Amino acid sequence: MGKLESKVALITGGNSGIGLATAKLFAQEGAKVVITGRREDALKEAVSEIGSGADYVVANATEFGSAKKSVDAVVAKHGSIDILFLNAGIAQFAPVSDITEEHFDDHFNTNVKNPFFTIKEAIPYLNEGGVVISNTSIVHQKGFPGSGVYSSTKGALRTLTRVLANELAAKNIRTVSVAPGPIETPIYGKMPMTEEELQEMGAGFAQQVPLGRFGASEEVAKTVLFLASSDASYINGIELEVDGGLSQV
Numbered sequence: 074m075g076k077l078e079s080k081v082a083l084i085t086g087g088n089s090g091i092g093l094a095t096a097k098l099f100a101q102e103g104a105k106v107v108i109t110g111r112r113e114d115a116l117k118e119a120v121s122e123i124g125s126g127a128d129y130v131v132a133n134a135t136e137f138g139s140a141k142k143s144v145d146a147v148v149a150k151h152g153s154i155d156i157l158f159l160n161a162g163i164a165q166f167a168p169v170s171d172i173t174e175e176h177f178d179d180h181f182n183t184n185v186k187n188p189f190f191t192i193k194e195a196i197p198y199l200n201e202g203g204v205v206i207s208n209t210s211i212v213h214q215k216g217f218p219g220s221g222v223y224s225s226t227k228g229a230l231r232t233l234t235r236v237l238a239n240e241l242a243a244k245n246i247r248t249v250s251v252a253p254g255p256i257e258t259p260i261y262g263k264m265p266m267t268e269e270e271l272q273e274m275g276a277g278f279a280q281q282v283p284l285g286r287f288g289a290s291e292e293v294a295k296t297v298l299f300l301a302s303s304d305a306s307y308i309n310g311i312e313l314e315v316d317g318g319l320s321q322v
Contacts, residue, residue, distance in 0.1 A: 075103030076302040081151040081200075083143065085109045085134060085191065086161030088119040090258030091208065094290035095158060095297045100125035102298065107147045109139070109161065134161040134183045140190035144198065153198050156301045159188035159230070160208045166219035177222055184226035189233065196241070204301050205241070205248040207234055209312055211320040214252075227252075231312050238310030247309045249300050254316020255279065256288045284317035 082099050086092045087108025096106045100123050108123070109132040110116045116129035130146040132139035147154055162184045165176065192205060199205070212220045213228035230250065237248035255278040279286055296315045299305055314320045 075101065076298065076304070077156070078103035080104045080155040080301075081147065081153060082106050082156035082158065082301070083109070083147045083154055083195070084158045084160055085132075085143065085188070087158075088112070088115040088129075091253065091256065091290045091293045091297075092158070092160040093119050093122070094294035095160070096123045096127065098291075098294045098298050099156070099301070100127055102302075104156065105151055107143075107150070109134075109143045134187040135179065137182075137186070137190065140187055141194045143191060144194040148198050153200050154195055155200050155203045157192065157195050157199065157203070157205045158208070158297060158301070159191060159206065161187065162208060162226075164210075164223050166217075166223065168219055169221045172222055180222045180226050181229075184223070185229045188230060192233075192237065199241070199244065199246050201245050203244075203246045204305075205234075205237060205246065206297055206300055207231070207248075207250045209234075209250045209252045211252045211254050211314055211316045214314075214320050234312065235310050247305070249305070249308060249310065250312040251293060251296055251300060252312050252314045252316065252320070253293050254288060254314065254319040255282060256290060256293060256315075258290055278319075282317040282319045283322055286317065288315060288317060 077099055082104045084092050084096050087096045088110040096108050100106050106123055106127040109130045111133045113131050120127045120129050130143050132143045207230045209231045210227040213224040234248050234250045241248060293315050
């Protein structure tokens with residue numbers, strides 16, 4: 074029997090990177106997985122990779138209504154939710170002097186507003202003993218230049234984890250965060266940077282990591298599985314860094 078046997082898991086942004094790696098691992102451990110994303114073609118391909126009866130919901134994390142749409146779809150199919158992994162997010166870097174209102178709003182709508190209201194919509198349907206896991210980042214701990222907006226969104230999400238650890242305690246629901254460091258995911262390719270700039274940024278990050286390399290999505294997924302399982306039954310309110318030691322030095 075798997076660690077998540079018969080558990081229902083909703084994973085936002087589950088068609089690539091950390092979300093997809095986590096969805097695959099959850100399914101292997103017996104969970105009924107539903108993923109969200111903007112592109113139906115990518116979602117269909119991801120579901121075929123996940124297998125085990127996984128399903129998807131087309132939902133754009135930048136749109137307010139996507140939170141209720143995603144939760145309603147899962148509840149309609151499975152009745153309740155055991156694991157909520159708030160993984161969808163965007164990351165673009167620029168100094169504060171260059172930030173536009175559009176840049177600010179895009180990040181806060183996707184990285185804060187959507188997960189916040191997804192949690193709100195999910196609360197009535199979260200089973201006792203369930204878990205809410207937010208994908209934050211170590212950026213809000215380090216003060217990297219150009220990360221002002223992105224770091225602020227992740228810091229807000231981390232703070233929400235603390236608040237929910239108290240607010241959801243009556244239902245015995247745990248709330249935790251996983252904070253990746255430099256991870257090889259498609260999010261880097263979506264940044265408005267040239268290939269040369271991306272390579273230079275990647276090399277710079279890798280040099281700062283004590284382990285001397287980028288992490289893999291699968292390494293973060295294994296941590297999320299741990300946090301979602303009964304192995305982490307007494308772990309609550311924390312942010313667990315998966316960053317090769319970058320945040321610690």
